[in-house]
Amino acid sequence: MPVKNGAKYLRRALDSLKIQNYPNLEILACVGPSIDNTKEIFKEYGIPIAYEDDNNAADALINGYRLATGEILGLLPHDDEILPGALHKVNLAFQDHNIEWVYSATNSINTDGSIHSRLGNETNVTLEMMVERNLIPTISSFFKKETYLRVGGIRKAFPYPTDYELWLKMLAVGTRPHKIKDDLAIFHVTGLNGSMDTIETTITAPEVKQLRDIYFKKLSLGAKIRVGARRYRARLKPLLKKYPIADRFLRRLHKIVR
Incomplete structure (x- = not known):
């Protein structure tokens, strides 16, 4: 869980993990320089800081995934939430040992509770499809650490569209995502993040274009x-x-x- 000045919404995210009642859950808090009480909230929930003073999201994720001891990895931003029972559904999907990566569709919710957009509707996602658009929501995606390491993980060369690069790398080596029918998470548009469309058209736009050009060359x-x-x-x-x-x-x- 990468966090920087996330106190406003952090409890909601942590509560969504707490009610999972999942016995093998490991929460790794990767905290950037914060001037609010982010660290105190983690302490309140009994969660130690796994990594501190990260430079950006990529740095936080690289170290968080490196420190993870479990077989399955996932990411929960501090202002989003996992839906009840989600981790049990993920675990059930991975009982099929041929599956290396799962995701679900998810609603993007405005601060007033209204639905902003629906993300991750596509099924049978291919590299050809992903080169044109990031189709898989990060918060509802889970993948094997073995697969993550096999493709080389996340690179600091792309500090913002970290999830997009990882999806492209996994698809490029033939790893196909398995879509779970039920929603696993909720993406909150808080002003601290933004929709997938907004992200791609702001600070990450040059990096997104670079990634698309790189993986376009790998297509048939x-x-x-x-x-x-x-x-x-x-x-x-x-x-x-x-x-x-x-x-x-x-x-x-x-x-x-x-």
């Missing part, structure tokens, strides 16, 4: 053509409205190489 020729056609169609959308013949040509090209 057919996948590259499909992705390229969709990208060009999106860029040329105003022009294609004027020239429907060109629009139909791109659509047919996509079907041919699908």
Whole structure:
């Protein structure tokens, strides 16, 4: 759990873990320089600080995952929450030893309780799909530590879109995510985080583009053509409205190489 000045919402996140009643839960608090009572709240819940004075989210996650002793890893930001029974559902899914990575859809909730958006609706996510957009919510994702280590883990080279890089790396080596039917978590839009769309269009945008370019090169020729056609169609959308013949040509090209 990476935290920096997270006192306002931290108890809600910790309470959501407490009510899991999961016997083998290990909570690793990775705390950045905080001027509020974040550390005192962890102490109140009997949770020791596992790592302190991290430089950014990537540093916190790298050290948190390194220190984890369990077989399954997950991330809970201090302003989000895990839904009741989620960890038992995750454990049940991993009873199938062929599964290395699970996730669920999740609601993104505004501060007034209204639904901001629905995240993670897609199933059978592939590298081709992920190159175009981050489709898997971090808070409802769990994966084997063995798999995390096999792909090289998180790198400091991409300090903000850490989850996106990890998903791309796992998909690139053939690890397919298994979607759990029930929601596992709630993503809260608090002003301290933001929706997946907002994140990709602000401070992380250059890094996201760099990652997409790197993993686009790893796609098959057919996948590259499909992705390229969709990208060009999106860029040329105003022009294609004027020239429907060109629009139909791109659509047919996509079907041919699908």
